[in-house]
Amino acid sequence: MPAPDDARSSLVKPPDERPLRIALTCYPTMGGSGVIATELGLALAERGHQVHMVCADVPERLRAHVNEKKESQHPGLLFHQVPVEEYLLPNMGSYPLALAVCLAQITREQGLDIWHLHYGVPHAVSAFLGQALLAQPTALATPVGPPFPSPTRPLARSVVTLHGTDVTGVGQSPSLREIHRFSLMACDALTVPSQFLRHAAYDLLQLPRELPISVIPNFVNTKVFAPAGPRSGSNADARPFTLCHASNFRPLKRIEDVIAIFAAVKRQTARSVRLLLIGEGPERPRMEALVTSLGLSGDVQFRGAQPTLTASLHESDVFLLPSQSESFGLAALEALSCGVPVVASRVGGLPEVIAEGPEETGFLFPVGDVAGMAGGILVLIADPQRHAHMAQRAREAVLARFQQSQRIADYEALYRRILATSRDLSAA
Numbered sequence: 097m098p099a100p101d102d103a104r105s106s107l108v109k110p111p112d113e114r115p116l117r118i119a120l121t122c123y124p125t126m127g128g129s130g131v132i133a134t135e136l137g138l139a140l141a142e143r144g145h146q147v148h149m150v151c152a153d154v155p156e157r158l159r160a161h162v163n164e165k166k167e168s169q170h171p172g173l174l175f176h177q178v179p180v181e182e183y184l185l186p187n188m189g190s191y192p193l194a195l196a197v198c199l200a201q202i203t204r205e206q207g208l209d210i211w212h213l214h215y216g217v218p219h220a221v222s223a224f225l226g227q228a229l230l231a232q233p234t235a236l237a238t239p240v241g242p243p244f245p246s247p248t249r250p251l252a253r254s255v256v257t258l259h260g261t262d263v264t265g266v267g268q269s270p271s272l273r274e275i276h277r278f279s280l281m282a283c284d285a286l287t288v289p290s291q292f293l294r295h296a297a298y299d300l301l302q303l304p305r306e307l308p309i310s311v312i313p314n315f316v317n318t319k320v321f322a323p324a325g326p327r328s329g330s331n332a333d334a335r336p337f338t339l340c341h342a343s344n345f346r347p348l349k350r351i352e353d354v355i356a357i358f359a360a361v362k363r364q365t366a367r368s369v370r371l372l373l374i375g376e377g378p379e380r381p382r383m384e385a386l387v388t389s390l391g392l393s394g395d396v397q398f399r400g401a402q403p404t405l406t407a408s409l410h411e412s413d414v415f416l417l418p419s420q421s422e423s424f425g426l427a428a429l430e431a432l433s434c435g436v437p438v439v440a441s442r443v444g445g446l447p448e449v450i451a452e453g454p455e456e457t458g459f460l461f462p463v464g465d466v467a468g469m470a471g472g473i474l475v476l477i478a479d480p481q482r483h484a485h486m487a488q489r490a491r492e493a494v495l496a497r498f499q500q501s502q503r504i505a506d507y508e509a510l511y512r513r514i515l516a517t518s519r520d521l522s523a524a
């Protein structure tokens with residue numbers, strides 16, 4: 097169980113500035129948790145740490161940094177593919193077990209300091225199993241790194257970042273909640289991207305209040321996600337007012353609402369409008385059929401999955417995120433960073449990302465309020481000055497609160513803090 101903050105500080109040793117050896121694990125799909133883990137890995141490697149990305153496949157945002165053999169070309173970062181042998185356990189998921197073995201093996205070979213696992217299920221259980229494997233003297237272990245004499249054999253410390261449905265969904269799953277709670281309490285530190293998710297983790301997973309959960313907000317690379325240059329010349333007014341949505345097309349994203357909002361805006365404005373839909377997922381075929389049935393095919397573009405959103409954001413005037421639930425809303429942050437105001441649901445962690453009131457960077461409405469969201473967009477179409485101010489404030493707010501460098505420093509400090517605390521090695 098992670099040490100409480102005050103107990104932890106009494107155990108802190110002098111600061112240790114040596115580069116760390118860090119394993120990062122995430123799902124390789126387009127989701128925000130994979131994006132954050134990958135950007136964190138790249139940034140930590142750039143700061144001189146040795147980073148091992150340990151995943152079932154190359155995460156989307158790492159693709160630009162690996163060759164055709166899936167070998168990382170990024171200095172300081174290695175990619176390890178977890179060998180998932182589904183043919184042995186069809187549909188039963190050998191991934192959590194194979195990941196545990198991979199983490200233990202890499203730790204024996206490389207002397208890892210930290211395992212940072214993104215998304216709690218099943219990664220926290222894999223970490224628990226991996227730690228147990230490491231603690232056993234095993235005939236299979238042939239350390240090639242520094243010797244690990246018992247009883248001070250270094251067990252890598254585990255950090256789990258909870259991202260969203262690993263709290264809000266799993267918290268309501270009787271079959272998963274107990275083992276999830278147990279494995280989270282066994283790790284060395286827990287983090288979440290928003291205050292909302294911190295409260296939800298205590299409430300829904302029934303984690304003890306004395307268990308520290310650090311809020312480290314998600315971040316964005318503000319150099320990559322930057323506003324497009326000023327729109328000028330004769331083309332500026334020719335372009336339709338453009339709405340954009342990007343997600344993994346799951347039902348909780350409420351893409352049906354995105355399309356209904358767009359249809360309502362189109363009905364109520366003389367301005368030409370269009371909608372860009374970015375991403376892939378289970379809802380896509382149904383949404384394509386809906387767009388066709390509403391006669392909107394000429395105005396709606398399905399652009400599929402894209403490694404980065406910037407090109408589409410640079411063509412956009414408003415980003416739409418009317419989700420049912422959202423612990424943070426990383427795609428909204430990327431839009432704000434490009435100076436694109438966001439219209440979204442007032443739900444979960446979104447109010448921590450999108451500002452309302454005098455410093456507004458977007459508009460928030462209750463979940464399902466299609467008319468309200470369409471009305472917000474119509475206000476911005478009718479008032480270009482308000483839109484321009486909002487776009488400017490969006491960028492400023494991101495620069496002030498969500499810079500990547502601040503958050504990398506937060507994670508580094510957390511790693512060093514848990515490495516500086518003594519650990520009960522009785523199990524080793």
Ligand code: GMT
Nearest residue numbers: 127128129259260261422423424425426
């Ligand atoms: O939790 C999920 O359903 C998936 C997860 C992901 O991998 O993208 O999304 C969550 O994590 C993101 C990164 O921290 C957040 O931006 C999303 O808001 C969050 N999704 C939900 O809470 C539904």
